[in-house]
Amino acid sequence: MKSLLTLEELYVLCGVFVLYAAVRIALDVHHPRRWGSAAFWAMLGVLFVGGKHLPPFVAGCAVIVLALLVTARQVARPAMLAGGRESRVAEAQRLGNRLFWPALLVPAIAIIGSSCLGRIHVGGMVLADPKQVTVLSLGLAAIVATMVGRWLIRADYGTPARDGARLLEAVGWAVILPQLLAALGGIFQHAGVGGAVAEIAGKILPTQYAFVAVVAYCLGMALFTICMGNAFAAFAVITGGIGLPLIVQQHHGNPAIMAAIGMLSGYCGTLVTPMAANFNIVPVMLLELLDKNAVIKAQAPIAAVLLAGNIAVMYLCVYRF
Amino acid sequence: MHGYLELIGIAVMAVGFAVRANPLLVVLIAGFATGLVSGMPPAAIVAEFGTLFVENRYMTLAVILMLPLIGMLERHGLQERAEQLIARQRAATAGRVLLLYSVVRQIAISLGIKVGDHAATVRPLVVPMAEAAAKRQLGAGTNAGDDRPLPDELSRSIRAHAAAADNVGNFFGEDIFIAMGAVLLMNGFFQSVGMTVSLWALAWWGIPTAVMAFLLMAWRARALDRHIAAHVVPVRRTDVPVSSR
Numbered sequence: 415m416k417s418l419l420t421l422e423e424l425y426v427l428c429g430v431f432v433l434y435a436a437v438r439i440a441l442d443v444h445h446p447r448r449w450g451s452a453a454f455w456a457m458l459g460v461l462f463v464g465g466k467h468l469p470p471f472v473a474g475c476a477v478i479v480l481a482l483l484v485t486a487r488q489v490a491r492p493a494m495l496a497g498g499r500e501s502r503v504a505e506a507q508r509l510g511n512r513l514f515w516p517a518l519l520v521p522a523i524a525i526i527g528s529s530c531l532g533r534i535h536v537g538g539m540v541l542a543d544p545k546q547v548t549v550l551s552l553g554l555a556a557i558v559a560t561m562v563g564r565w566l567i568r569a570d571y572g573t574p575a576r577d578g579a580r581l582l583e584a585v586g587w588a589v590i591l592p593q594l595l596a597a598l599g600g601i602f603q604h605a606g607v608g609g610a611v612a613e614i615a616g617k618i619l620p621t622q623y624a625f626v627a628v629v630a631y632c633l634g635m636a637l638f639t640i641c642m643g644n645a646f647a648a649f650a651v652i653t654g655g656i657g658l659p660l661i662v663q664q665h666h667g668n669p670a671i672m673a674a675i676g677m678l679s680g681y682c683g684t685l686v687t688p689m690a691a692n693f694n695i696v697p698v699m700l701l702e703l704l705d706k707n708a709v710i711k712a713q714a715p716i717a718a719v720l721l722a723g724n725i726a727v728m729y730l731c732v733y734r735f
Numbered sequence: 736m737h738g739y740l741e742l743i744g745i746a747v748m749a750v751g752f753a754v755r756a757n758p759l760l761v762v763l764i765a766g767f768a769t770g771l772v773s774g775m776p777p778a779a780i781v782a783e784f785g786t787l788f789v790e791n792r793y794m795t796l797a798v799i800l801m802l803p804l805i806g807m808l809e810r811h812g813l814q815e816r817a818e819q820l821i822a823r824q825r826a827a828t829a830g831r832v833l834l835l836y837s838v839v840r841q842i843a844i845s846l847g848i849k850v851g852d853h854a855a856t857v858r859p860l861v862v863p864m865a866e867a868a869a870k871r872q873l874g875a876g877t878n879a880g881d882d883r884p885l886p887d888e889l890s891r892s893i894r895a896h897a898a899a900a901d902n903v904g905n906f907f908g909e910d911i912f913i914a915m916g917a918v919l920l921m922n923g924f925f926q927s928v929g930m931t932v933s934l935w936a937l938a939w940w941g942i943p944t945a946v947m948a949f950l951l952m953a954w955r956a957r958a959l960d961r962h963i964a965a966h967v968v969p970v971r972r973t974d975v976p977v978s979s980r
Contacts, residue, residue, distance in 0.1 A: 425792055428799050462796075465789035471778060474785030481759035499815075506812030506819060513808055513816045517848045520801070524913065528935070548934045549793045552913060556800040563804055567811050577806030582799065587759065592916045593794050594762050596923035597787035598744075601766045603928050604783070605741045605773035614739070642752040646920055647762070651745055653924060670936035673921040674910060678944040681906040685899075689752065693905075697853040697898035701862065708895040709902070716903060716951045723947045731940075 417543040418536055422466060424553040429462030435579035442492065450488025451583070454480060458590065477594070484587045491583045509567055516563030520555045527551025592646060599650035611655025624667075627660040628729045635676050636683035636721055643689025645680030652676070667732040675728040682724065685717040686710050744769035787927060794919040801847060817843065817850040818860055829869040829893050829963055830956030833900040836861045837952045840904030841945065845911035853901055861897050869893055869963050889966055896959050900952060907948035910941035 436455035439445055445452075457476050465473060483489055506513065528551040532544035542550050560574050582589070602608065621627050634656050638648035657676055661667040684690045687710075694709050705711070744765040751761030763784070770780035805813070821839055826832045836856075843850040850856065869885055885893075909915050913934045918941075925932040 421793055421796070424796055424800070428796050431803070432799065461789065462792060465792055468785070468789070470782035470785040470789075472785065473789050474781035474783070477784050477788045478763060478781065481757070481763050485757045485760045502810065502812040503815045504812070505810075506815035509811060510816065513811060513813050514848070516804060517808060517813075517846060520804070520847060521912070545931070546793070548913065549797055549919075552797045553800050556797070556804055560804040560807065563807060567807075569807055569811060573810060574803035574807045577810050578803030579806075581802045581806035581809070585798075585802070589795055589798060591758055591762075592920040592923070593788060593791045594759060596791040596794060596920060596927055597784050598762050598766045599924045600787040600927035601770055601780070601783055602741075602744060604775070605744075605769045607741045607744060607769060610739050610741050611745075641749055644752060644758065646917070647748055647752065647758070649920065650924055651748070654928070658928065669925060669930060670932050671940045673925070673932065674937050674940035675944060677917055677921060678907065678910060678941060684906065685902060693902050697857065697901070700853050700858055701894040701898060703891055703895055705891075705895075708891065709898040712892075712895040712899040712955070713902060716899070716948070716955060719951055720907075720944065720947055724944055727943045727947075731943075 417540045419531070419542045419550060421543075421546050421550055421553075424550065425462050425465065427557075428553075429459045429464075431459075431575070431578065432462060432582065433459035434575060435459075435582050438576075438579050439583070445490075445492050447488050447490035450483055450486070451490060454483045454489045454587065455582070477597075480587070480590065481594075489587050491586055505567075512566060516559045516566060519559040519562060520552075523555035523558055524548075524552045527554055595646050595650055599654060602650060602654050607651070608654035608659055611651070612659035615656055615660065621660050621664070624661075624665040624733055625729055627656070627665055627667075628732065629725055631656045631661055631672065631676055632679040632721065632725045632728060635680040636717075639680040639683030640687040640689070643684070643687050643691070645677060645684055648680050648683070649673075649677055652680075661732060665733060668735050671728065671732045671735060675724050675732075679721055679724045682717040682721040685713040740772045741769060743772055791923045791927070794916070794923045797913075797919060798916060805848070813848070814851055814855065817848075818856065822860065822864065826864075826868060828872055828960045829865040830958075830960035832861065832865040832868050833893075833896055833959070834953055834956040836897075837900035837904040837956075838949060840901060841908035841949065843908070844905060844915075845908040845945070847912045847915070851901075852905075853898060857897050857901050861900070862894050865893050865897055866890060872960070872963050873967055886966060889963060892959065892962065896955065899955070903948055903952050907941075907945045911938050911945060913938045 432455050436452045436459055439448060439455065440452040442448060457480055461473060461476055528548045531542040531551055532540065532547040534541040564574060615621060615630055619626055619630055621630065631652065634652040635648055638652050639645045642648055653673060653676060657672050661672050662669050684693060688695055695706065697709050698706055747765040747768050748761055751764065766784060767780055817839065821836060824835055826835055840850050866885055869889065910917050918934060918937050921937050922932060922934050
C-alpha cells in the first residue's frame with residue numbers, strides 16, 4: 415500500500431534548513447572559517463535534500479569531503495550567544511514554566527503520532543508508512559511543537575530558523591558521527607568482522623553459557639569504550655561481534671534489551687576514561703582541581719556498581735522478554 | 736574463513752582514537768581498511784559509504800529538526816529558567832544540592848532538554864550552591880559561623896562530585912529519549928544488519944539503568960555529606976586530613 419507521508423518530505427525540509435544555515439554562514443563576514451563551514455553544511459544539506467537521487471558513489475565522495483573538511487579544521491563555530499544573558503533572564507522571568515511546555519509537547523505528540531498515524535487511511539492510502547512511523551512522528555512532533563512554542567512565547571517568525579541554525583553550528587560536525595558510525599557498522603557486517611570477533615570470543619570464553627555471553631558483552635562495551643573514549647564507536651564493534659552472534663543468535667535474547675543496556679554499560683566505561691576528555695578532563699580544569707583524575711575518581715564507584723547492576727539486569731531480562 | 740585480517744578496522748579505530756585523530760576520519764579509514772582486506776574495490780567502498788550514509792539520514796533528521804525549537808526556547812531563557820528553579824531550592828546539604836541537580840539534569844535530558852553542562856551550570860551555579868550548603872553544615876556543628884572558608888580538600892571533593900553529578904545525570908537520562916543520537920544509533924545499527932528493533936523498546940529499556948544511576952548518585956551524595964560531617968568535629972581547621980575516598 416502506498417503511504418501519503420514518508421520520511422523523504424522531512425529529509426527535504428531538514429536539508430533546506432541545513433542549507434539555510436550554510437547560506438547564513440556564507441554571508442557572515444566575521445565567521446572564523448567562513449567558506450569551509452559553509453561548504454560543510456551546504457554539502458550535508460544537499461545529501462539530505464537529494465540523497466535518494468544521488469548516485470551512491472557521488473554521495474560517498476561527499477561524505478569523504480565532509481570528513482576531510484573537518485579534519486583540516488575548516489569547520490568552526492562562531493563565538494555568538496543567543497542574546498545577552500540579561501535579556502534571557504528577563505525572558506525566563508516573564509515566561510516562567512511556560513518555557514518547558516513546548517519541549518514536553520514533543521514526546522507527547524510523538525507517542526500519539528506513532529500509535530495512530532500508521533492506522534489512518536485516506537482514500538486507499540495509509541497516512542504514514544508503519545515502518546517509518548516512529549521517526550516520522552518524532553519529526554512532525556518537533557515541527558508542531560516549534561509552531562506552538564513560537565505562538566506561546568510570542569517569538570517572531572524568524573527566531574526558530576535563526577536560533578536553530580546557531581545551535582546547529584554549536585553542535586557542529588559531531589551531529590553526523592552516529593550516522594557515519596552506522597555506515598561503518600554496515601561495512602563491518604559486509605566484511606564479516608562480527609563473525610571473526612565472535613569466533614575469538616568463542617575460543618577464549620565458554621560462550622555456551624548464556625550468562626557468560628552477557629558478561630562478555632557488557633564488559634566488552636565498557637572496556638572498548640575506555641580504550642576509545644566513545645561508546646558509540648564501541649557499540650558497532652562489540653554489538654556486531656559479541657552481542658548479536660552470542661546473545662541474540664545463539665541464545666535468542668531480546669535485541670532491544672541487549673542494545674539499550676549494552677550502550678549504557680559503555681557509558682560506565684566513559685565515566686572512568688581520560689580519553690573522554692570533554693566529560694572527565696575539561697571539568698577538572700574548569701573547576702580548578704589539582705588532581706587530573708579527580709572527576710574520574712569521584713565517578714569510579716558509580717561506574718563499577720552500575721556496570722555490575724547492568725550485567726544483572728540484562729541477564730535477568732534479556733532472555734525473558 | 737579469511738583468518739582475522741578483517742579485524743584491522745578495529746585496530747585502526749583503537750589507534751585512531753588513541754592518537755586523538757578526528758573521529759570522522761578514523762571511522763572512514765577503518766571502513767576503508769576493512770573493505771580493502773575483505774576484497775572490496777575502493778570505488779565500491781566509497782559507494783557503500785554513500786548508500787549507508789543516505790540510508791541512515793533519519794538518525795540525524797530527528798536531532799536536527801529539534802534544533803529550531805530548542806534554539807528558540809534557549810533564546811527566551813530555557814536554561815535560565817531551569818537555573819532559577821534549581822537555585823530556588825534551599826537544599827540543606829551539599830550532597831542534596833548535587834543530587835537535586837543530577838536528577839533535574841537526568842529528567843530534563845530524558846525529555847530532550849539539555850540543562851547546562853560543566854561550563855554553563857556546574858561552575859557558576861551548582862558548585863557555589865553546594866559549597867554554601869557545606870559551609871552551613873560546618874557552621875551548624877560549631878559556633879564558628881558561616882564566614883569561615885571551607886578546607887581546600889573538602890572544597891575540591893565537592894567540586895569533583897559536582898562534575899560527576901553532571902556526567903551521571905547526563906549519560907543515564909539520555910538513552911530514554913528517542914530523538915537522541917544514542918537510541919537512533921542503535922536503531923540504525925540494527926537496520927544496517929537487516930533487523931527491525933523498535934525505538935520505543937530501546938528507550939524503555941534504558942529506564943532500569945537510569946533508576947540505578949540515580950540511586951548510586953544518592954549513595955555518593957550521602958557519602959559526601961558524611962565526609963563533610965566528619966569535618967565538623969575536629970577542633971582545628973588545619974587538622975589531620977580526614978581520609979579521602
